[in-house]
Amino acid sequence: MAATTIQLGAITVDVTRKDIKNVHLSVYPPNGIVKIAAPLRMDLDTIRVYAISKLTWIKQQQRKMQAQERETPREYIERESHYLWGKRYLLKVIEHNAPPAVDRSHNKLILRVRPNTPEPRRQEILDDWYRRQLREAIPALLQKWEPILGVKVNQVFIQRMKTKWGSCTHTAARIRLNTDLAKKPPECLEYLIVHELAHLIEPTHNARFIALMDHYLPKWRYHRQTLNRLPVRHESWEY
Numbered sequence: 001m002a003a004t005t006i007q008l009g010a011i012t013v014d015v016t017r018k019d020i021k022n023v024h025l026s027v028y029p030p031n032g033i034v035k036i037a038a039p040l041r042m043d044l045d046t047i048r049v050y051a052i053s054k055l056t057w058i059k060q061q062q063r064k065m066q067a068q069e070r071e072t073p074r075e076y077i078e079r080e081s082h083y084l085w086g087k088r089y090l091l092k093v094i095e096h097n098a099p100p101a102v103d104r105s106h107n108k109l110i111l112r113v114r115p116n117t118p119e120p121r122r123q124e125i126l127d128d129w130y131r132r133q134l135r136e137a138i139p140a141l142l143q144k145w146e147p148i149l150g151v152k153v154n155q156v157f158i159q160r161m162k163t164k165w166g167s168c169t170h171t172a173a174r175i176r177l178n179t180d181l182a183k184k185p186p187e188c189l190e191y192l193i194v195h196e197l198a199h200l201i202e203p204t205h206n207a208r209f210i211a212l213m214d215h216y217l218p219k220w221r222y223h224r225q226t227l228n229r230l231p232v233r234h235e236s237w238e239y
Contacts, residue, residue: 006048011058013051015044023047025054028162032062064228076122082109084133086185093122102129130182131158134189138177141193149216151200165227166192168199175199184227191223 006013013034024037038047051058074080080091089109096112102125103110113122138156146152154173161167161178165188168175175196181189194217202209213220 004044006044006051008048008051008055008058011055011062015047017042023050025051025058027058027061032058034058074123076111076119076126082126083183084109084130085182086188100125102126127160127179131179133182134158134177134179137182137186137189138193141190145190145194145197145216149194149197149201149212151197153197153200166196168196168203170200170203173200187223188227191217191220191227194220 004015006015011034013036015036015038017038017040020037020039023039023042026035026037027033028035034051036047036051074082076091076093078091078093082089082091084104089104089107092108092110094110094112095115095117097114098112100114100117101112103112109126111122111126113125117125135158138158142153142156152173153175155175157174157176158179159176160180161176165178165181166176175193177189177192177196181192195213198209198212198216201212217223
């Protein structure tokens, strides 16, 4: 696997050649780093021409990422702000010698941990809890939307995702959803569910896909805008 870079004005593109059939272009948050994975047989000039053809799209993605508000770094300490379904809660940390747990009470999220539990473990406990909130919310949405769209999901995976809110493997009828959706308003989750279910009918974002979304969820653009303008998780991004 060989790696190099090409320069498009002020934009540096990291190029990696792999044993793959097609070229793949990605723009990664938070700073808009551009990466291309290309087939081993593809020469650098051809890759450069391809990158130039995508330059407008690359710049659009970079502008979106630069404009995207980010959460401040979380330390998982007393009275820190956290969100569930779009509502703000203050974290209350209780140390006790018992298995960890998370509870919700009025405007507080109560994190119960063993004494001296480090920050990474506190984050893991809360992430697991957010994952459970999503897992509990998803079945009702699938039960509602699968018969409407005439599709059936085989598997749903919930995981932390750095560059997407969701994805779909249409050949396997499998969808993946970002754990952080549990922090956003419920209508954002419903929009993502419909979006990924529509990909079981049309795997690309072509005119047919847009027509499906317009038909089944006429306000989908509004929900997408709501989701994209909300703060995203602060990360120490690795590539």
